[in-house]
Amino acid sequence: MTEERKRARLIYNPTSGQEIIKKNIAEVLDVLEDIGYETSAFQTTPEPLSAQKEAERVAKAGFDLIIVAGGDGTINEVVNGVAPLEYRPKLAIIPTGTTNDYARALKIPLGDPVKAAKIIGQNQIIQMDIGRAFGDKYFINIAAAGTLTELTYSVPSEVKTHLGYFAYVAKGIEMFPQTKVRPVKIIHDQGVFEGEVSLIFVALTNSIGGFEQLAPNTKLDDGNFTLILVKTDKLFEMLALLIQALNGGQHVTDVNIEYLKTSKLRLEVLDDEEPFMLNLDGEYGGDTPVELEVCHNHIEFFVNRNEIAAESISAEENELN
Structure with missing residues (x-):
């Protein structure tokens, strides 16, 4: 048979x-x-x-x-x-x-x-972590908030098709001057952050917007988000952070960055203005307040294990195959 x-x-x-x-x-x-x-x-x-x-x-x-x-x-x-x-x-x-x-x-x-x-x-397989927002919306890579994270909503699909990544770059340059800090409260595994931020990234992988150094020590399967908070809206300071990020992820120790690991978090905006719009994998997902959590080892993905850095994976290789 x-x-x-x-x-x-x-x-x-x-x-x-x-x-x-x-x-x-x-x-x-x-x-x-x-x-x-x-x-x-x-x-x-x-x-x-x-x-x-x-x-x-x-x-x-x-x-x-x-x-x-x-x-x-x-x-x-x-x-x-x-x-x-x-x-x-x-x-x-x-x-x-x-x-x-x-x-x-x-x-x-x-x-x-x-x-x-x-x-x-x-x-070659990894049991990948994925994120969950609002209780019933899932994301694979990034949840983000802040003016610049909204640029993906404003690039028409036909422009993306023809110009590709350059469409995002051009829109990002256009939106840079609009970036401003907002007071937020974020409850996470290690405590509470309360302060002003211009950008919030909640990452599941090290690849964000075509950059692979924004969340440099992120693991794909350890049950944690990498939380990155940008605490400035000054153009030159933000450009300096970008240069540090491109230069081996040096931004993570900068005074204008809060960088930590957490398996869950709650985000709320403390001012009376419009709520933050949450970007889930490049699409609009909903408005703050929001609770995010990791679904640990939730979906098995075929990967190119030979090319993934060993430090990006928690599981031993014999567990993967």
Whole structure:
């Protein structure tokens, strides 16, 4: 009797990035079949939560693997589809988005869908932490607040498609002068922070906005967020912090930075102005106040373990495979 083949579903965003997946989909499916997966494909539609609904359906149907071809937003949707469920299929990524922060963190090859698909054949897995906000919204990479974090809402998707990461850079430069400090209260594992901040980052990986040094000692599976608070709105001080971050993550000891680990936190704004808008993986997630928590080792992802720095992973290698 022949062994039953594992079932996989490729969920792909046809408009992501430069629409590269559409040119490679047949070859990607061949790779997955060669690895041993009986694979079918689903093309996302403009309907809201198209990828999320399909991921939930596939998980409930008992599929073994979901491969996500798209950017961080598509991955976020798929994770939100499976994260609340008792049975969660393994996930794999084919990065075709603009910044591809999550793929960078997992060292999945960029710009080559076939090469990315072959990572699955290496059979290297990490039980990844994911974040939960407002009790029912999940995120894979970053929760953020502050003027600059709102720039992802204001870059039209067609501009992102044509200009890619430069669209964000241009918008960031435009919004820099609008940045200002706000008084906040943050309750975390080590106590309470009360003070003025201009930017708040709650990170699950070391890759934020295309930079891999903003949260330099973040682990992918240790049950903790890396909380980064920027305590200045002065342009030259913020540029100095950016230069330090690019120079090996030296910003973490700067007087204008609060940097700590926590498994959960509560954030509220203390002034009478508008609440902070929370950015979850590049999309608007809701307004403060908000409680965030880590779902420890919640979803198994195929990763390029050979390229991930050992200090980024808590689990021993024999636990991973």
